[in-house]
Amino acid sequence: MKSVAASPLIDHAPAPAVQARLRAGDDKAMLRAARDLTKDLGTARPAIYWADMTGSAVLGYAALAGAIVAGNPAVAVLCAVVSALALYRATLFIHELSHIHRNALPGFRFGWNALVGVPLLTPSFMYEGVHMLHHQRTRYGTVEDPEYLPLAMMKPWSLPLFVLIAMLLPVALLLRFAVLVPLGVVIPPLRRLVWQRFSALAINPDFRRRPPDDELRPRVFWQELAGSVWAIGLITASAIYGWRPLLIALAVMALAAVLNQLRTLVAHLWENDGEPMSVTAQFLDSVNVPPPGRIAEIWAPVGLRYHALHHLMPSMPYHALPEAHRRLVVELGAGSTYDGANHAGMAPLIGRIARSTMRWR
Numbered sequence: 001m002k003s004v005a006a007s008p009l010i011d012h013a014p015a016p017a018v019q020a021r022l023r024a025g026d027d028k029a030m031l032r033a034a035r036d037l038t039k040d041l042g043t044a045r046p047a048i049y050w051a052d053m054t055g056s057a058v059l060g061y062a063a064l065a066g067a068i069v070a071g072n073p074a075v076a077v078l079c080a081v082v083s084a085l086a087l088y089r090a091t092l093f094i095h096e097l098s099h100i101h102r103n104a105l106p107g108f109r110f111g112w113n114a115l116v117g118v119p120l121l122t123p124s125f126m127y128e129g130v131h132m133l134h135h136q137r138t139r140y141g142t143v144e145d146p147e148y149l150p151l152a153m154m155k156p157w158s159l160p161l162f163v164l165i166a167m168l169l170p171v172a173l174l175l176r177f178a179v180l181v182p183l184g185v186v187i188p189p190l191r192r193l194v195w196q197r198f199s200a201l202a203i204n205p206d207f208r209r210r211p212p213d214d215e216l217r218p219r220v221f222w223q224e225l226a227g228s229v230w231a232i233g234l235i236t237a238s239a240i241y242g243w244r245p246l247l248i249a250l251a252v253m254a255l256a257a258v259l260n261q262l263r264t265l266v267a268h269l270w271e272n273d274g275e276p277m278s279v280t281a282q283f284l285d286s287v288n289v290p291p292p293g294r295i296a297e298i299w300a301p302v303g304l305r306y307h308a309l310h311h312l313m314p315s316m317p318y319h320a321l322p323e324a325h326r327r328l329v330v331e332l333g334a335g336s337t338y339d340g341a342n343h344a345g346m347a348p349l350i351g352r353i354a355r356s357t358m359r360w361r
Contacts, residue, residue: 041320060086088256121173123223141272146202151270152356166261170253178231266349308341
C-alpha cells in the first residue's frame with residue numbers, strides 16, 4: 001500500500017502514542033455492543049427525512065430571496081446567514097443518500113436532486129459511488145481514500161488553505177456544469193478529465209474517479225444534463241437581467257461551503273500516515289461531538305455530530321444516531337474505547353490539529 005508519508009506536504013510522522021493507537025486491534029466488546037444495542041434503530045423514517053429536507057430547503061430559498069431583495073444591509077446579511085445555514089443542512093442529505101438502501105425512501109433521491117442537488121449544482125452522483133470508498137475497511141486513511149488527508153501531519157499553512165479554498169467551490173461548480181460539461185460532449189479527452197478530477201466531492205487531490213457503473217450511469221446523464229441546463233440558464237439570465245442575484249447566491253453558498261469545510265476539518269483527527277487501520281482505530285480517528293452542547297447541531301447537522309458512531313454503523317439513519325449514542329454511553333461508560341471518540345466541540349478539535357501541525361521534525 002502506498003503511503004501518504006511521501007507527500008511533500010507531510011511535515012512529520014505521527015507521535016509514538018498516536019501510532020500505537022492507529023495500529024491497535026479491534027475492541028470486540030464495543031463492536032458487539034454497537035451491533036446488539038441498536039438492532040431496532042435501523043429503519044429510516046420517511047416523514048422525518050422529507051420534512052427535514054424540504055423544510056430546510058424552503059427556509060433556505062426564502063431567506064436567499066430575502067437577502068436579494070432586502071434594502072437594509074443588516075437584514076440582507078441576516079437573511080444570507082439564515083439561508084446559508086438552512087441550505088447547508090439541506091445539502092448534507094447527500095450524505096444520507098450515499099448510505100440508505102435504494103428502496104428505503106421511495107422518491108427521496110429524485111426529490112432531493114430536484115429541490116436541492118441540481119439547483120445548488122451538487123447532484124447526488126457527485127457523492128454516490130465515492131463516499132462509500134471512505135468506509136471501506138482497507139481504504140480508510142490511505143491514498144485510495146477520496147475523503148482523507150493526513151492534515152494533522154501536514155505543514156501549518158495547510159489548515160487555513162484547506163478551509164479557505166472552499167470559498168471557490170460555488171464558482172467552480174458553476175463553471176463545471178455551464179462550460180466543462182457541454183465542452184466535454186464534443187471533446188472526449190476533456191470529458192474524461194472532468195469525470196476523473198472534477199466529478200466527486202473529495203478532498204484527496206490524488207483521487208481519480210473511475211467510470212460509473214451500470215446502475216449509476218443513467219443518473220449521471222440526467223443529473224449532469226439538468227445541472228448544465230440550470231447553470232447555463234443562471235448565467236444567461238444574469239447577463240440579461242443583472243448579476244446581483246447570482247453573486248449573492250454564490251456568496252451564500254460560499255459561506256455554506258466554508259462551514260462544511262470546517263466541519264470536515266474536525267470530522268476526523270487526520271493522524272493516519274496511510275497504512276490500513278482496524279475498525280476500532282478508524283473509529284478513534286473519527287469524531288463525535290455529542291450533547292450537552294447544542295451548537296454542534298448547527299455546524300454538523302443531519303447526524304454528522306456523531307461522525308465516529310456513523311463509522312461504526314454507516315447504514316444507520318441519521319435520526320437514530322442520538323439514541324444509539326445514548327445507549328452505548330450507558331452500556332460502555334466513561335473511560336471506554338467508545339468514550340475516546342467523544343470530543344467537546346469544534347474549537348478544541350481545531351486547536352488539537354493545529355498543534356499537531358506545529359510538531360516539527
